[in-house]
Amino acid sequence: MRSLIGLPARRAGSDNASPAHDSAVGHVTGRASYIDDLTEPSGLLHLAIGLSSRASAGLGRLALDAVRRAPGVVEVLTAADIPGHNEVGAVYPGDPLLAEGEVRYAGQALFAVVATSLRAARQAVALASVEYVDRIPSLDPVEAVRQGLTVLPEHVQCRATPAPLDRTGVLADDNGTSEQRHAGPEGDWRQALEAAPHHVEGEQFIGGQEHFYLEGQIALAEPWDDDGLRILTSSQHPSEVQKLVAEVLGLPLHRIVAEVRRMGGGFGGKESQAAALGALAALAAWRTGRAVKFRMPRETDMRFTGKRHPFHNRYRIGFDDDGLIHGAEIELIGDCGHSPDLSEGVVDRAMFHADNAYYLGSARVTGHRAMTHTASNTAFRGFGGPQGMMPIENALDDIARRLGLDPLDVRKRNLYAPGRDETHYGQRIEQHLIQSLVEQLERDSDYRTRRQQIRQYNAASPVVKRGLALTPVKFGISFTAAHLNQAGALVRIYTDGSVLANHGGTEMGQGLHTKVCQVVARELGLPLELVRISATRTDKVPNTSPTAASSGADLNAMAAREAALTLRSRLYAFAAERHALAPDSLALADGELRATTLEGESFRLDWAALVQQAYMARVALFAEGHYSTPKIGYDKRAARGRPFYYFAYGAAVSEVEIDSLSGEYRVVRADILHDVGESLNPAIDLGQVEGGYIQGLGWLTSEELKWNAEGQLTTVNPSTYKIPAFDDAPIDFRVALLEGHPNSEVTIYRSKAVGEPPFMLAISAWAALRDAISSIGDYRLNPRLDTPATPERVLFACQAMREIDMAKTPRVAAQVQT
Template sequence: MRHFKTDKPSGSTKNAIGSSFIHESAVKQVIGKAAYIDDRPEEVNSLHAYPVLSTISSGKILSIDTSDALQIEGVVAIYGTQDIPGKNDIGPVFSGDILLTDDVIEYHSQPILLVVATSYQTARIAARKVAIEYQETAAVIDIKEAIANKSWVRPPHALHRGDAQQAIKDATHQVSGELYVGGQEHFYLEGQVSIATPTEDGGMFIQSSSQHPSEVQHLVAKVLNQPFNYITVEMRRMGGAFGGKETQAAPWACLAALAAYYTGRSVKIRLARSDDFKSTGKRHPFYNTYQVGFDDNGLITGVDIDINGYCGYSPDLSDAIVDRALFHADNAYYYPNAHINGNRCKTNTVSNTAFRGFGGPQGMIMAEQLVDDIAYYLGKDPLEIRKLNLYAPGRDLTPYKQKVEQFILQDMIAQMEQESDYWARKAAIESFNKTSPIIKKGLSLTPVKFGISFTVQHLNQAGALVVIYSDGTVHVNHGGTEMGQGLNTKIAQIVAQTLSIDMQYILVNATRTDKVPNTSPTAASSGTDLNGMAALNAANTIKERLFEFAATHFDVKPDSLALVDNQLTHEKGQISFAELINLAYLNRISLSSTGFYATPEIYYDREKAEGHPFFYYAYGIALSEVEIDVLTGENTVTRVDILHDVGNSINPALDVGQIEGAFIQGMGWLTTEDLSWNDNGVLASNAPATYKIPAIGDTPAEFNVTLYDSKNPATTVFKSKAVGEPPFMLGISVWSALRNAVASITDYQFAPSLNTPATAECVLGAVQVAKDWLQDQKSEKQGTDKKGTGDA
């Protein structure tokens, strides 16, 4: 473990860690020189491929006629299931994800054939010319139908502690509710694209816009029935991913490889945006219900939560995603007695997949709904109920039996209350709402406690390769992938800090499976945690070799050696880092090293439904202020204040950027991004014209982001914390604030359920429910008054 020294080297005045270095690709991206897969020059005689997609959602194929397509000039071949030399099932964890089908259709736009042609346009036109006759059957689109039929892609799994139902029954008060949680399209700017090129040894070189190069390598090998070492996958950068390229990039790489295998030529696949929408998985929609028991103060005594993930036709990653939803159904709150069940519902839609938060948001929003509902039931401020139920010493065991060991949310909330004038703003908003009949304001502060680690244990590992050339420059490869989040920049900072050299001497290059093997996906907010530690391990190994050599060569005490500001210093003098490296080379000292890291302490016993699945938790809070128009449901976010915990920040500018982007994306998930299927299972919102992501005009007019001053108590790279996913769930504060604005109509006595996305139509519906409730209360009161008068 000595190679995992995570404290900053002493004596250095050039601290790479904690400095806001510019993203390594920023300038290239701005001036258009950053190359993506589709920018690569095409090889001579290269080909293009495009899939033939089903036009029904459920049924069987009766016949296929490719004659018209094959007659089109430029069409080279059409391949189907019979042409696959190896496996047709590319399920990442469990079987069931089919590459091509020739029989059963299980979702609209399911790939059936692959057309290969001399141009992209020709391949697309020919794909549409293939005539397919179907026997259509009724598609299961409604999640409640799947629940009623107990139609699962994987068996249910539940967490238990105590007797939840008895605790609820014995509680002073009980409240129940339900919530439909909408899905979300990844909407990466760079769509799904892959290039496969045959190699001289009979293998395949794959360039894929993928978060998981090793999985692409393994699946291409299995489809082609070749050993893994014959397949090399490279990924330099992605134009966005957000989870949509963790498993969803693999089918297109496999199909490109299949075509290249038969034609012996380089083949590219690039999906059109509308087909990308229809043929790739989304964030899972959920349908959740809850019961909660609590006392007069609002202290929770028991919860019973049912979580139902809308998985689509196959398992994909749904088992782990619904698990994480279960693990986060408590969010930051202690449940003394809990039963939390998770169902993986099968439907005739494309298989849903990873998305930023990986199920955590869909579970966490239930905790915030039930806390809000308790507050409105008791006539208290929701923040009071939140603070009362936070994890605290002695109330620190999660429903999956992991002990919470850091309690910083109390301090973070206190800091936010003071710096953002929470109580004064709340009073001002309540006063405004009393005199404003059309515009209503809402305010909500919600916390985040997000577990960091893959829920699949073996994925919590990473490798790196660090090479120092004889001129003192450093080349780094690691198993993570750069998708715009700044991972390569942070890895460069880690290596620069370890060797105490300037960033200009570090180059982090493409992820390649022949340089760093058996990589895990860049997901679960673990990119820097895992790959940063692996790079640190490699750099420390070389550093110790250099110290051992220098101690002998200069005949000095080992403890007098230090790398400081591009120099090696010792008791007899100093030497520049470049001179040291050249001297080591001339003396035959190895100047390269692999590094490896596996996250310690994590496990989960599925049979017992308990364990320690997360290495640590990342925390954050967001205070959102909104306005709604009660006549139209239109709404806007006017101000947001965020305080987020990233431990010792490696790069504050990148971290703030991730927090801002994640919050806006979470806000979009809950307010504007509306996935809509028709009754036949066809995705109607399949283009930017029908699917609205947040634009610059949706950004809060006042948007304050502050990094919480702390360090990670866990042994992570330079005591930093993950930042990719946790701030996404800060967007829940916007949804909660919208409910608060609607609740003002009832003088905060009742808040209607607000399904997500809370579009203008949805908000308007909730406004009407609130008005109806208020009218019912008045009618009941009038009836009671009249009855009292009559009796008199």
């Protein structure tokens, strides 16, 4: 096997366990069809939207007469044309489909134009005249929290008077704030902090991230089946599209069918925010009686849709002479944008992951949901977990520099271990893998030798500096909204022996359909080519959960397995009676039924013949399956419980090289060891690990979002927003899956989720950059390095390190401001 950049990598399992992605050839050759590739229905119309240029304003007169008269225009839609609810909020209200009375961010949809061509629709949009009553926008999330401007669970509330703050800057009483506390052996968190021999404190800014899926947001709606609508949607949550379209149109759910064959990437950006496109296309189709396609150009997409939440984090950590944490206070401020969207859960998950893989002792973790007049930020791979992990990783480096220790030694001393295994929200760690995993990677990557070599190199190199860091990942797997932890599937056997499956998950390139096919084939003892999955549709499997939270295979493969087991049981019962077979001897393998007769003779029957016989005997050859995750439950009022079924683990060592006079740098090498339990498909899982690291690298180093003073996004295309390219990958990239450690919980074949956890492995690259910059001060100080750590930020940090008069620095843990 070859790794991402052509260097050797190790694969767990055999090639038979790693069939290729079911659409791999289509992806590479361009034959895979996405919505914009499909043959267009007769009379198809196209839709474009007019966007607000203001971040916060009263909406005055919309002058649209010139738009209506423009060539090719068939219909112009405003909020007044919506027959049902003007609302597409994912969980709570706050996201009108079309603005009504006010605008809350630059990029909000004001009206829609339906025309005979996409060009005509876009040209007509430009003819609109909009009157605004300007207001002062909220653009600073820290100041928003101070003023009590938060997105609340029920609605967006703007406080007239600021809420009181305690000494840490935490709001004393605000519904936009959540808190988790844990009392360890040292007492409560205040006692533990005060009693600790040493303290570090600091703050950091963690930038957002554009999803930058290769297939932009798109939907196609068409009248269907006499009185309904069919929505082809590039969505991770087709049931939500179905529900919100029905509510916008004032129709029952059974008249709306949402369908997803594949997406050209999602990463969370198509979990909640694809619904608006489906609803606008459906509204236009409903009014015109014709099919309507709504495809966003990249710039419109980036202005209209939300991003990964930027976070402003603060921390205060108490520790002893060995670097062992005794108490922690961590405050997380999530920039949610103008509405709730999924921010309640995103900030929750950030809080759940504020410990990363470390026992915090007595701790308080506080999360705020700040309201700003920007696009409503939304789900993104990791769903707040990556932002929540950053402050503790920052603090552990600070502790190491204060004590003159290797940061890896400080990290290892604080990892969860037996007796130190209860999280700050009350869930106990049951599978203790992280210590041994980190130690294995430490050996395999030759960390100690490389650390010594890098120190020697830096001592002799005044300009070019190298850095090294090993960071772990502990990521909780389950939706934190308990009701979403369920899935359904439908499996049909046709009379020729071929099998067709449907399930509630969606395919966005991650290989979910391939894994589900593998599971069905395994349970029915069939070659993989006999099993196929068709599009995800709400009229086949209803009430689906989003394909998110890394739970796609955990939920849907289990549901498909349940359906396959039901069919297998029926076939066994039929065959045993028909052919007088011993019931406990039956097995399906290699495309045939194998058994022993009641007389003790060997019996074999070809799969297709078995299916034919069962059909003629009127045996039902279709079955449904349903799965719900056991054990989980979290009391939000008490802030205690078990939000996650299990944890996935991983660790990465990154080595970087920086030019301290220009800020330029490169990732020289990355070594990764990642835990996926018993892998369902090692080839696909390795691809997820590699891709997760690279995408995380982009988040932490190059992908910078910028807004101007008026709240308008200025990074709106590839010329102003830099995602990682091939040359940004580590020069030496070594990836392996942890072997011999199946999931301790009952999951599909004891596997573990792999979608989100690898993303956080890239934190090691950011920590390595800090390590390289720290070498300028002989590793006695840590630089402040906000993210993304662009070359400019790295340069400023290097300059600041040089300007410090080390003799006048009484505290080695001082934070160098950039």
